[in-house]
Amino acid sequence: MSTIDLATQARVDRWLTEEYDSETVAAVQQLIDTNQDTELVDSFYKALEFGTGGLRGIMGVGSNRVNKYTLGQATQGLANYLKKQFPDQALKVAVSYDSRNNSQKLGHLVADVFSANDIEVFLFEELRPTPMLSFAVRHFGCQSGVMLTASHNPKEYNGYKAYWSDGGQLVAPHDKNVIEEVNAIQSVRDIKFDRKPENIHLVKEDFDEIYIQANKALSINPDIVAAQKDLKIVFSPIHGTGITLVPKILTAWGFENVHIVAEQAEPNGDFPTVVYPNPEEEEAMSIAMKQGKALDADIVMATDPDADRVGLAVKNHAGEIQLLNGNQIGSLLTYYVLSARKEKGELHGNDYVVKTIVTTNLISDIASSFSVKTEETLTGFKFIGEVMTKLDGQERYLVGGEESYGFLVGDLVRDKDAINSCAFIAEMAAYFKSRGKSLFDVLTELYTTYGCYQEKLISLTKKGKAGAEEIKQMMADLRANLPTSLGGIEVKEVRDYQASVATSPADGSTAAIDLPKSDVLQFITADGDVISARPSGTEPKIKFYCSVKTPLEDTKAYDQIAVKLEEKVTRIMADIVKN
Incomplete structure (x- = not known):
C-alpha cells in the first residue's frame, strides 16, 4: 500500500506530464516502478526553500531536488522579482559555479534563463570561488548574482546561492519575496529557457587579477611578509575552486614557499580522497596535515569546494601539527587585525567586528579590549553581510566570522571569503613568526589574557521528510522541557530566538531579543557557559x-586545563543532546 500523501502524489503526477523532458519523466517512472516510496516522498513532498545558504539539496528529479527545473524555476522567479524591484533599470546579474558535478551545466542553465528574460549576464568562463561571485556583483554593478554550489555538503548535493545588489546573499524581505515569485510560477512553460547569447558576457581569467590586487591593498604588514617570504605553507583545495585563486593570491602577497597537496589539487565533484569535502572535518584535512608534518610546515590550510571556508592546522607546543577550530581561527584573525591596526595607529572610533550568536565570545572579549564594538547576528554569513551593508558609510567593518570556518577581513565582498582569509592567515603567521611566536603560542597567550575557551559542536543528521519532522519534534520537546541544569550547572538564562525573548528561570523575568526570529534555543549557565541548539539551514x-x-594563569598549564574543559563540555553535551 502506498505511503505517499495526496499532495505529494499530485506533484509526482505533474512531473510525469509532457511539460517535462522524456529523461525526467523516465527517471520519475523508474522510482514508481521500483516501489521507491521513501525516495519519492523525499523528492516531492515539498519545494526547495531558501535557508541560511540559499537553495541546497540532493541532485535528482523532483520538486525537492536540485535539477534544471527547480533551478530554472528559481531563476525565473528571481528574474521576475528583479524586474519588479528595478522597473526602470537595465538589469545585470553575475553567475559563477564551483567544481561539483553538474555545477557548470547548471550555471549555464541559470545564465540562459536570465538572458532569455533580457537580463545582462556576467558568466564566469571557468569555475571560480563564491567570494569572487560576491565581488563581481559589486564590481559590475549588478542587481543580483547566483553561485552554483552546495559549499561543503557531500558530493550528491548541489545548490543555488542568490545574491542581492550589495553582494550579500538574499535576506529578508527579498528571500521570502523571491520564493513567492517562484511559487507563483504555475507551469514549466512559464520558465524562459531559450538562451539569448547577445545578453551573456564571459568573465575571463584576467578578472582574477582585479580581485587579487583589491585584496592585496588590504594587507596590513606587507614589509613583514617580504621579510618572512619563506614561511612554509601547505595548501589543499580539497578538489574545489580554491586551486584557482589561493596559490595566486599567496604569490601576489609575496609568499614563495607554498606547497600544494597534489592528491587534492584537481577539481573533482566526486571528491575522491575525502568522505566530506569539509575543512571542519579532521578527515578532510588529514592528507594536508600529513604533508605539513613531513615538510615541518608553519601552517596548513584547506578550503571547501566553493572556497568560502578555510581550515587551519598549526604547530603546537610539542611541535606536532594540530587542527584549530573555527572559533580559534576567528579569534586569532580578530586579534591580529586589531593589534596590527592599533600598532600602526589605524584604529578609529567607528570600527567594528561581527560574529554570530553561536560563535565564541572570545572574539567580543578581544574587540572590547581594543575599544572596538562587536555586532552579533543570527547564524549564517548572510546576516554578517547584512550588517555590513546597513552600516556602510557610517562605521568601518574590520573583520568578522563564524564558528563554521567562514571569515572575512575588509569589506571587498559581503560573504565569507577563504581566499582573502588564506592570505591574511599567512600574513598573520608571518607577523607573529617575526616576533618569535607560532599561532599556537599566540592562541594560548590569548587564553591567559581573556580566559581559556573550549568549544564543541555536535551535529545529528536526520535525512528526508521523516528526518525534518524528527528535528522539528526535537526542538519542540526541548522547548516543552527546558533543562534547569546542564552538566550539573544551573541554567541562569534561556534565550529563545524564535519567541524573541530571554528568560531568567529563577524569577521568571524576561527581556526582548533584538534580532530576527530564528529557531534557536540558547542556555547560559551560572558559570557563563553558552549552549545552543538549532536546526541547520543548509543540511x-x-x-x-x-x-x-x-581562567588560565600560565600557558604551560594549557594542556591540563584543556582536558578539564573537555570533560565539562562532554558532561554538558550529554545532557543537552539527551534532552
Whole structure:
C-alpha cells in the first residue's frame, strides 16, 4: 500500500506530464516502478526553500531536488522579482559555479534563463570561488548574482546561492519575496529557457587579477611578509575552486614557499580522497596535515569546494601539527587585525567586528579590549553581510566570522571569503613568526589574557521528510522541557530566538531579543557557559553548540586545563543532546 500523501502524489503526477523532458519523466517512472516510496516522498513532498545558504539539496528529479527545473524555476522567479524591484533599470546579474558535478551545466542553465528574460549576464568562463561571485556583483554593478554550489555538503548535493545588489546573499524581505515569485510560477512553460547569447558576457581569467590586487591593498604588514617570504605553507583545495585563486593570491602577497597537496589539487565533484569535502572535518584535512608534518610546515590550510571556508592546522607546543577550530581561527584573525591596526595607529572610533550568536565570545572579549564594538547576528554569513551593508558609510567593518570556518577581513565582498582569509592567515603567521611566536603560542597567550575557551559542536543528521519532522519534534520537546541544569550547572538564562525573548528561570523575568526570529534555543549557565541548539539551514542536521571558559594563569598549564574543559563540555553535551 502506498505511503505517499495526496499532495505529494499530485506533484509526482505533474512531473510525469509532457511539460517535462522524456529523461525526467523516465527517471520519475523508474522510482514508481521500483516501489521507491521513501525516495519519492523525499523528492516531492515539498519545494526547495531558501535557508541560511540559499537553495541546497540532493541532485535528482523532483520538486525537492536540485535539477534544471527547480533551478530554472528559481531563476525565473528571481528574474521576475528583479524586474519588479528595478522597473526602470537595465538589469545585470553575475553567475559563477564551483567544481561539483553538474555545477557548470547548471550555471549555464541559470545564465540562459536570465538572458532569455533580457537580463545582462556576467558568466564566469571557468569555475571560480563564491567570494569572487560576491565581488563581481559589486564590481559590475549588478542587481543580483547566483553561485552554483552546495559549499561543503557531500558530493550528491548541489545548490543555488542568490545574491542581492550589495553582494550579500538574499535576506529578508527579498528571500521570502523571491520564493513567492517562484511559487507563483504555475507551469514549466512559464520558465524562459531559450538562451539569448547577445545578453551573456564571459568573465575571463584576467578578472582574477582585479580581485587579487583589491585584496592585496588590504594587507596590513606587507614589509613583514617580504621579510618572512619563506614561511612554509601547505595548501589543499580539497578538489574545489580554491586551486584557482589561493596559490595566486599567496604569490601576489609575496609568499614563495607554498606547497600544494597534489592528491587534492584537481577539481573533482566526486571528491575522491575525502568522505566530506569539509575543512571542519579532521578527515578532510588529514592528507594536508600529513604533508605539513613531513615538510615541518608553519601552517596548513584547506578550503571547501566553493572556497568560502578555510581550515587551519598549526604547530603546537610539542611541535606536532594540530587542527584549530573555527572559533580559534576567528579569534586569532580578530586579534591580529586589531593589534596590527592599533600598532600602526589605524584604529578609529567607528570600527567594528561581527560574529554570530553561536560563535565564541572570545572574539567580543578581544574587540572590547581594543575599544572596538562587536555586532552579533543570527547564524549564517548572510546576516554578517547584512550588517555590513546597513552600516556602510557610517562605521568601518574590520573583520568578522563564524564558528563554521567562514571569515572575512575588509569589506571587498559581503560573504565569507577563504581566499582573502588564506592570505591574511599567512600574513598573520608571518607577523607573529617575526616576533618569535607560532599561532599556537599566540592562541594560548590569548587564553591567559581573556580566559581559556573550549568549544564543541555536535551535529545529528536526520535525512528526508521523516528526518525534518524528527528535528522539528526535537526542538519542540526541548522547548516543552527546558533543562534547569546542564552538566550539573544551573541554567541562569534561556534565550529563545524564535519567541524573541530571554528568560531568567529563577524569577521568571524576561527581556526582548533584538534580532530576527530564528529557531534557536540558547542556555547560559551560572558559570557563563553558552549552549545552543538549532536546526541547520543548509543540511539535514540539528546542531548543538557548547562554549565553556575558565581562567588560565600560565600557558604551560594549557594542556591540563584543556582536558578539564573537555570533560565539562562532554558532561554538558550529554545532557543537552539527551534532552
